[in-house]
Every structure is written in C-alpha cells, then in structure tokens.
Amino acid sequence: MTNNEIAKIFNETADILEIKGENIFRVRAYRNAARVIDNLIEKLSDIVAQNPDELNSIKSIGKALHDKIIEFCQTGKIKEFDNLKNSLPSGLLDMLKIQSFGPKRVRLVYEKLGIDNVDKLEKAASEGKIRVLPGMGEKSELKILKSIRDFRTLQTDRKSWAEAEQILNDYLNYLKKIDGIDKIQPAGSFRRCRETVGDLDILITCSGDTEKIISHFAEYPEVLEILAQGETKSSVVLKDKIQVDLRVVKPESFGAAMQYFTGSKEHNVALRSHAKEKNMKLSEYGVFQKDKSIAGENEENVYNSLGFDWIPPEIRENRGEIAMAKNHSLPKLITLENIKGDLHCHSTHSDGSATIPEMAAAAKRLGYEYLAITDHSKSLTVAHGLDERRLLEEITEIDVFREQNPDFFVFKGIEVDILADGSLDLDDEILSKLNFPIAAIHSRFGMGSAEMTERIVRAIKNPFIRCVAHPTGRLIGERVPYEIDIAKIIAAAKENNVALEINASPHRLDMNENFTFQAREAGVPICINTDSHSPDGFLAMRYGINVARRAWCTTENIVNAWSLEKLKSWLKLPREKTEVKEKQENMEEQIQEELF
DNA sequence: GCCGTTTTCGGCCCGACTGTTTTCAGTCG
Ligand SMILES: Nc1nc2c(ncn2[C@H]2C[C@H](O)[C@@H](COP(=O)(O)OP(=O)(O)OP(=O)(O)O)O2)c(=O)[nH]1
Ligand SMILES: [Mg+2]
Ligand SMILES: [Mg+2]
Ligand SMILES: [Zn+2]
Numbered sequence: 001m002t003n004n005e006i007a008k009i010f011n012e013t014a015d016i017l018e019i020k021g022e023n024i025f026r027v028r029a030y031r032n033a034a035r036v037i038d039n040l041i042e043k044l045s046d047i048v049a050q051n052p053d054e055l056n057s058i059k060s061i062g063k064a065l066h067d068k069i070i071e072f073c074q075t076g077k078i079k080e081f082d083n084l085k086n087s088l089p090s091g092l093l094d095m096l097k098i099q100s101f102g103p104k105r106v107r108l109v110y111e112k113l114g115i116d117n118v119d120k121l122e123k124a125a126s127e128g129k130i131r132v133l134p135g136m137g138e139k140s141e142l143k144i145l146k147s148i149r150d151f152r153t154l155q156t157d158r159k160s161w162a163e164a165e166q167i168l169n170d171y172l173n174y175l176k177k178i179d180g181i182d183k184i185q186p187a188g189s190f191r192r193c194r195e196t197v198g199d200l201d202i203l204i205t206c207s208g209d210t211e212k213i214i215s216h217f218a219e220y221p222e223v224l225e226i227l228a229q230g231e232t233k234s235s236v237v238l239k240d241k242i243q244v245d246l247r248v249v250k251p252e253s254f255g256a257a258m259q260y261f262t263g264s265k266e267h268n269v270a271l272r273s274h275a276k277e278k279n280m281k282l283s284e285y286g287v288f289q290k291d292k293s294i295a296g297e298n299e300e301n302v303y304n305s306l307g308f309d310w311i312p313p314e315i316r317e318n319r320g321e322i323a324m325a326k327n328h329s330l331p332k333l334i335t336l337e338n339i340k341g342d343l344h345c346h347s348t349h350s351d352g353s354a355t356i357p358e359m360a361a362a363a364k365r366l367g368y369e370y371l372a373i374t375d376h377s378k379s380l381t382v383a384h385g386l387d388e389r390r391l392l393e394e395i396t397e398i399d400v401f402r403e404q405n406p407d408f409f410v411f412k413g414i415e416v417d418i419l420a421d422g423s424l425d426l427d428d429e430i431l432s433k434l435n436f437p438i439a440a441i442h443s444r445f446g447m448g449s450a451e452m453t454e455r456i457v458r459a460i461k462n463p464f465i466r467c468v469a470h471p472t473g474r475l476i477g478e479r480v481p482y483e484i485d486i487a488k489i490i491a492a493a494k495e496n497n498v499a500l501e502i503n504a505s506p507h508r509l510d511m512n513e514n515f516t517f518q519a520r521e522a523g524v525p526i527c528i529n530t531d532s533h534s535p536d537g538f539l540a541m542r543y544g545i546n547v548a549r550r551a552w553c554t555t556e557n558i559v560n561a562w563s564l565e566k567l568k569s570w571l572k573l574p575r576e577k578t579e580v581k582e583k584q585e586n587m588e589e590q591i592q593e594e595l596f
Numbered sequence: 597g598c599c600g601t602t603t604t605c606g607g608c609c610c611g612a613c614t615g616t617t618t619t620c621a622g623t624c625g
Pocket of ligand 2: 188189190197198199200201
C-alpha cells in the first residue's frame, strides 16, 4: 500500500463530502492531508509499522486522519470511506471534472433530476431539461454541452516543463507585438519550475486600456476555445490542448500580482493568513494596512512588508519556506552559474556523437572547469559499451588530452552497468584506474523492490563507485520508475559517501524533486549531470537545476558546483566499506597514487 | 478536520467571471 493510494482516498473523500454539502473546511482538511502525504517520501506503511508516533509530527494530519491511516495500513481499507463511496453513484465524481460544473451543481442535478453520470447530464442538457433548475438557464445548458465535449476530447496529462516552455515562448512573442504592454511575465507552476505544468499562467501589466490586450490574447491563432474573457483576466485553450490563463493588472500591482499568480495556492493561502494575523491584507493588488497600500509594485517589497525575506519561486510550496523566510534562514539555492562541470557524458568511444576533445571544448565554452567522460560498459552492446581493452585505450587518450590541456580537467570515468545480481560489468582492477566511475542500471528493470534495492546498494558499496546515475530509471511518459526502497538507497549512499545523480535530461529528471529533497536532507552528495551524448546535450543542465532548486539544494549539496580542488579532495576521502573493505585496504595505496 | 508566544474553540485567503438573479451563488484562479 503506497502513500499515493492513501492520498487518493483522502482526495476522493473530499470530493464526496463536498458533493454532500459538508463543511468546506473539513473538505479542505482532507485535501491538505492528501497533498502532504503525496509529498512525503517516507512510506506511511513503514512509519505505521516501525514508529507510529512519528505520524503525529506530520503537518495536517490530526487525530482523525491519523486513525484512518493506521486503519488503512493494518486492514487495507478505511470503513468510513467505503461507506461514503457506497452512498453515492461513482459517476458523480466524473461529473466534477467538467469545467464550470462543481459540487453544488452535481448535487442539484442528482437530487432534482436523478442525473448520476456524464452521459445522462449531456442528454438532459440537450433536451432542455436543465434550464428548469434554480440558477440555471439556456446558456448554462449550452455551456454544459460545450464543457462535456471538451471533457471528452481535451483531457490530457500535465505537460512537461520543457514542452510548455516552447508553447509559452511562442505565445509571449505573439503577445509582445501589441502596444501598451508594460511588463509581461510567466507565472504559476511554470515560474516555480515544476516538473510538469497543468496550464500556462501569464501576467501582463499595463497602465492604459486592458481590453485591447485581452482581445489580442484571445485572438491568438493557436487558440482553440475561449473559456472566459473579462476586464482583468482571460482563459483560453490552445490547439496543443493546454489551457492558458492571462491576468492583467496596473504597473503599481506588478509585484503583488506576480506573488499571487506564481503561487502555489497553498503558499498563497498561508502567506495571506500571516498577513491577516498582522492586521494586514494581501491580494494580487498589493499589501494593505487599513485600506492603505504599503507594497505592490515590487515583489520583494511585498514579502518584506509582511516581515518575510523574498522567497524563490521554486520553493513556494508551503513546505516550511515561510517560517524560514521569517527568521532569515532560507537556503541560498544553487544556480546554473554555480555549476563548474558535468560528471556524466558520453563520447564516440561508446554511443556519443562527439570526441573527447569536442566534448571538453563544449564544456569549456560553458565556463566549466572539469568534465567526467563516462562511456558505457561492455554489457550494453547496443551502446557499444567498452570492455577492459577499449577502456584502457580511452584512459590513454585522456592522459594525452590532459597533457595538452592543463587548464581543463577531464576525469576518467565510466558508466558501468549494474548487473542483475548487483555486481558490476567491469572488475575492480580496471575501475581502480579511473577517478570517476558511476554506476547505472540499464537492464532487468522488472525485479521486485527488495531485490532491486539490494542490487543498487551492492553497487553503492563497491569502493570505486562515486555516483549512481538515474537512480530510478524512469523515462518520462515511457517507463515508470523501477520499484526501489528510496530510504534504503539514501542511507547506503550516505554511509558510503557515494553521490546520487539528478539526471538533467528532460526525458529523465531522475532523481525527481522529492527523492532529491530527501537525499539532501540526509546529507547525501548530489550530482546534477546531463548524460550528454553530444555537445548540445550540456544545455540540459538547467532542467536539472530546476529539480535541485525545488529540492532546496545549495552549492554545498551539489558535487559539481564544487571547485576542482574540493571535488578532488572529496574523492580522496576514505570510505567505510563492509563487503569489500579488506580488498580496498589492499588496494588503498594504489588508489591514492593513481586517482588523478 | 486541523490548529494554537494573544486561542483547546472558533476561526480557516481573497478576488474575477459567468449567468442568473434584482442582489448573488457557483466556480475558478
Ligand atoms: N490566493 C489564491 N491563489 C490561487 C488560488 N488558486 C490559484 N491561485 C494562484 C496560485 C497559482 O499558482 C496561480 C495559478 O493557478 P493554477 O491553477 O494555474 O495553478 P499552478 O500554476 O500553481 O499549477 P498547475 O500546474 O497549473 O496545476 O494562481 C486560490 O485559491 N487562492
Ligand atoms: Mg498554472
Ligand atoms: Mg492557471
Ligand atoms: Zn549515460
């Protein structure tokens, strides 16, 4: 039983209670708890089994939900939830997904007309049977029919941040063509750099006529449908099947509007509550103290006027950042400019398209000081993985390169395959001749969690491995992460002083933000690597930076933000080993000598 | 249902758009 199962139950409970007309704050409590549980990395079932008291320290979980979690972990179900679910037709929950059709209307048509699924609602609306209900009319029926068509044709997954960026930039370029715009900025989950975005949110400031700007927004040729169009905001759906929300405010409200429109919603609610406690009011128009505006134009001033440091958008998730902003203890988040090298890339020796000198030159152009060449190992035949002989050739080539390029350091690496039993594709003798071997799984993804975890932990314990690449193996939209015990992987990495990778390739982003958050909290060193197979691949670094920032990482946490000197001394640290300790001791002298 | 250096009870963010209404409820951001 996973956390996500419990979160889903709480979300569904909230939906059912809301349809039943329950107190909205009780409904919200379920949704808050669901969200907190979804963000939790430790498994609730483990907590319940090992240390149930720990449940009490989880925010938004009180006595009632605490008991429900225990019940679910012990019996596999929650009686009250089952009863609730049986008390309503399940089709009502589908109806909630229809735009502009919420819990009140679901209840209305169910009670008055016996409508309990989307098909029946569509039929009733097309037969003019909805207009007789209080608050409903002819236009409502048309809107329902349109929304149901959208529900059937436009339902899509959230888009990746990288894909959304393309769509956004095209739209921004179009919008900028009109006169009268003061500032134009992306907001919402895109500005917070979430891995995926549900829609795009754009803020515009203008001192004059907002109507012209909003019409221009709605007349974009890529617009499929206009959902709403008023004097300060509009929403459209694009042919790409993504919604775009526009908000327009006066320049003096730019900062407050950015704060509002960037969110997250939970962050906003918490921040506004703090304002209220101080007898102030925060809205998208500004910070107000007895109806007088005391901040608004500048976002930093908005935070400062409420007694908080400015908070980077990436961490505005109400995960404790507001308290830290109050006592000036926010982390100084890693930036792209802090990155000094890339510790996972490929050359023509395996499946890369560029030579080692070409890759190094590209890294140098980015201002990097070092690079690790980590080609594939022999068992990955499709990628022309290196056997011992070819790896020795590569090592020799790097030696020559080093002599010719004293101002740039190339680490001798390998992305060695972790075989099914956790042993490595190359033996220790050849690994000892390298200075940045990383390990990764490229085969047998289907094994169970316990076995897979043991497999990776065994690789971590190898004394020559410095990093585990793409630790969960997911390919976004293609392959789900393999089952592993994340807590155990983190503990092993910490104990053995092995780094875990944020693979920055937009198809991977692995570790993801929650895994990274937990790894950072445990003090595990983290690499942000692009896994480049060509010089252009290095440009993906910024996607990995997004993940790291959202996980609260600073330069201290990120191995490839360290200076070459610091990185080298970290690599020389003695490592506690169990399985292979004796072997390591024998080879210790050799390692120290040959490391660089 | 959760939560507490002003509280263990009484709050819980604030505002825009739509369609219906004659002053506002519902939905959404
Ligand atoms: N104060 C307040 N702000 C909200 C509320 N709902 C949304 N917002 C703000 C914060 C959001 O980040 C922003 C944009 O709303 P969205 O629904 O697009 O959410 P967001 O972009 O965060 O996530 P998404 O990826 O689109 O699902 O509007 C709310 O109920 N109250
Ligand atoms: Mg959004
Ligand atoms: Mg939005
Ligand atoms: Zn690779």
